Amino acid sequence: xxxxxxxxxxxTVADLLEIKGEAIYRVLAYRRAGEAIRSLGxxxxxxxxxxxxxxxxxxxxxxxxxxxxxxxxxxxxxxxxLAAEIPPGLxxxxxxxxxxxxxAARFWKELGITTIEELEEAARDGKLQQxxxxxxxxxxxxxxxxxxxxxxxxxxxxxxxxxxxAQELLRRLREVEGVHAAESAGSLRxxxxxxxDLDLIVSxxxxxxxxxxxxxxxxxxxVRGQGETKASIELRNGxxxxxxxxxxxxxxxxxxxxxxxxAHNVRLRELALSKGLSLSEHGFKRSDGSEILCAxxxxxxxxxxxxxxPPELREDRGELQAGRDGSLPDLVKLEDLRGEPHxxxxxxxxxxxxxxxxxxxxxxxxxxxxxxxxxRSLGVASGLSIDRLREQRAAIAAxxxxxxxxxxxxxxxxxxxxxxxxxxxxxxxxxxxxxxxASLHTSLRQSSDRITARLLxxxxxxxxxxxxxxxxxxxxxxxxxxxxxDAILGKAAERGVALEIxxxxxxxxxxxxxxxxxxxxxxxxSINTDAHHPDDFALRIYGVGTAxxxxxxAEMVLNAWPLDRLLRWLEKRAP
DNA sequence: GCCGTTTTCGGCCCGACTGTTTTCAGTCG
Numbered sequence: 126x127x128x129x130x131x132x133x134x135x136x137t138v139a140d141l142l143e144i145k146g147e148a149i150y151r152v153l154a155y156r157r158a159g160e161a162i163r164s165l166g167x168x169x170x171x172x173x174x175x176x177x178x179x180x181x182x183x184x185x186x187x188x189x190x191x192x193x194x195x196x197x198x199x200x201x202x203x204x205x206x207l208a209a210e211i212p213p214g215l216x217x218x219x220x221x222x223x224x225x226x227x228x229a230a231r232f233w234k235e236l237g238i239t240t241i242e243e244l245e246e247a248a249r250d251g252k253l254q255q256x257x258x259x260x261x262x263x264x265x266x267x268x269x270x271x272x273x274x275x276x277x278x279x280x281x282x283x284x285x286x287x288x289x290x291a292q293e294l295l296r297r298l299r300e301v302e303g304v305h306a307a308e309s310a311g312s313l314r315x316x317x318x319x320x321x322d323l324d325l326i327v328s329x330x331x332x333x334x335x336x337x338x339x340x341x342x343x344x345x346x347x348v349r350g351q352g353e354t355k356a357s358i359e360l361r362n363g364x365x366x367x368x369x370x371x372x373x374x375x376x377x378x379x380x381x382x383x384x385x386x387x388a389h390n391v392r393l394r395e396l397a398l399s400k401g402l403s404l405s406e407h408g409f410k411r412s413d414g415s416e417i418l419c420a421x422x423x424x425x426x427x428x429x430x431x432x433x434x435p436p437e438l439r440e441d442r443g444e445l446q447a448g449r450d451g452s453l454p455d456l457v458k459l460e461d462l463r464g465e466p467h468x469x470x471x472x473x474x475x476x477x478x479x480x481x482x483x484x485x486x487x488x489x490x491x492x493x494x495x496x497x498x499x500x501r502s503l504g505v506a507s508g509l510s511i512d513r514l515r516e517q518r519a520a521i522a523a524x525x526x527x528x529x530x531x532x533x534x535x536x537x538x539x540x541x542x543x544x545x546x547x548x549x550x551x552x553x554x555x556x557x558x559x560x561x562x563a564s565l566h567t568s569l570r571q572s573s574d575r576i577t578a579r580l581l582x583x584x585x586x587x588x589x590x591x592x593x594x595x596x597x598x599x600x601x602x603x604x605x606x607x608x609x610x611d612a613i614l615g616k617a618a619e620r621g622v623a624l625e626i627x628x629x630x631x632x633x634x635x636x637x638x639x640x641x642x643x644x645x646x647x648x649x650x651s652i653n654t655d656a657h658h659p660d661d662f663a664l665r666i667y668g669v670g671t672a673x674x675x676x677x678x679a680e681m682v683l684n685a686w687p688l689d690r691l692l693r694w695l696e697k698r699a700p
Numbered sequence: 701g702c703c704g705t706t707t708t709c710g711g712c713c714c715g716a717c718t719g720t721t722t723t724c725a726g727t728c729g
Contacts, residue, residue: 148701150701150702154702157701187701225728226726226727228726258725259719266719350728355715385729391713395712397713403713405714406715407714
């Protein structure tokens with residue numbers, strides 16, 4: 126039973142309790158605990174064995190006992206009792222928009238509905254509108270929502286899809302007359318790896334005009350709601366978008382509010398209350414009814430005696446305390462990155478020549494790049510033989526001569542960790558390279574013991590400087606390998622091996638949570654694009670976002686170091 | 701059910717929008 130499984134049990138418990146009509150704070154407690162376990166960097170088993178379950182925020186005595194029962198027996202009596210009372214299938218019904226716990230409970234009790242299919246059938250038969258408090262419109266909305274749910278396929282989309290889509294909408298919004306500023310908020314602004322919808326905030330004194338222009342954008346499929354200051358639409362590609370319009374003098378509180386996370390906002394509001402202030406997206410209200418307006422986000426935090434907190438940290442993971450202590454990290458920025466340690470050329474499966482990749486990198490201001498084409502056994506990616514690897518070295522030297530001081534070119538390899546744990550090149554070949562990245566691409570479904578041993582063994586090789594996309598996950602498509610992350614991070618810290626944050630939005634591997642844990646263990650990170658084409662360098666933003674979510678400063682990121690420091694580091698590592 | 705620069709008990713964030721309403725419940729973020 127992994128973290129996700131445990132989290133899913135508590136999240137389902139929360140939904141079932143809510144349908145049952147339990148006290149909302151009890152429901153929220155289970156939901157919060159579920160989310161905390163889901164975003165835990167380390168295996169919940171490790172905390173369990175160490176008797177540290179209650180250190181998880183939102184986990185107290187009752188829930189830690191339930192985790193214990195789950196991990197010991199694989200079952201939870203509390204859940205089974207609940208599932209006997211309320212059909213667990215109803216949890217699925219909650220995914221339909223416009224259907225919350227109250228309606229789900231009524232549909233079940235009054236119409237016997239326990240699945241989305243049954244709900245759809247009842248709606249088509251006009252049975253929903255016969256319930257008191259329901260009408261034709263509500264029934265129609267629910268039918269629309271079921272269709273929308275089917276169109277979406279998944280609940281959350283990759284940030285690699287969401288971010289460009291948001292930039293396009295923002296560009297268009299900024300052209301609308303009367304718009305002072307427009308930004309994305311929500312989980313996108315916090316750089317979460319997937320987002321449920323886009324939240325856009327506009328500063329304007331003419332909200333209704335902005336609203337009207339927005340719902341008439343050509344890519345809008347349907348308008349889910351439209352009011353004076355708020356609109357909700359769905360795009361043709363299934364993405365849902367919320368727009369808030371606020372006057373400039375309230376823009377800061379609106380942006381802060383919409384950025385979340387919910388847990389962070391709850392903490393802020395508690396803090397506000399303790400100072401006799403009530404905080405909403407419109408600003409602060411004192412008990413006498415007077416207001417404090419916040420044009421900028423920093424005004425919101427200042428009113429609470431806090432420094433501005435970067436959006437990536439707003440997850441209620443200690444950022445308020447760090448703000449009070451003055452110990453907020455100076456987070457790594459895109460401009461801090463000085464080079465690219467992991468990229469491919471057409472010598473293996475890249476789509477561009479050495480010179481094209483080098484030129485593009487130099488144009489972006491990078492000081493160095495490391496050609497790290499695949500090694501010989503990865504046939505599907507045209508991995509280099511030892512002879513080809515040596516030929517490539519001469520080719521790189523020729524390009525270097527041509528580019529001169531514009532950029533420093535290094536040669537590395539993304540060397541396969543074979544299924545039996547050996548590396549794909551012998552040590553004497555690895556010793557010829559400037560930087561060696563060891564990666565898993567095959568046999569990712571091995572048992573935890575075997576696949577963990579492969580990575581540990583690779584890190585014991587003195588030539589290995591870095592591990593590429595450590596868990597091998599593809600978000601939404603392939604699960605991470607079943608690694609003992611505790612052992613992996615411990616070994617990386619001990620051996621001084623850098624761990625990659627692969628910036629490709631399909632990977633983001635290490636994840637934010639693992640990267641944070643890695644830093645706490647004293648590991649060094651590297652933000653790599655794994656570029657196969659010059660356009661891929663643009664993916665750096667996703668890696669930077671993930672590193673920032675891990676509380677990483679530039680000091681902790683290998684490719685944010687100056688080149689001479691990197692070279693000294695490599696030299697010191699050489700056996 | 702959790703939690704403590706108010707607290708080990710008594711709180712726990714707040715508002716917009718919609719639909720079916722005679723004053724508000726439900727959903728959403």
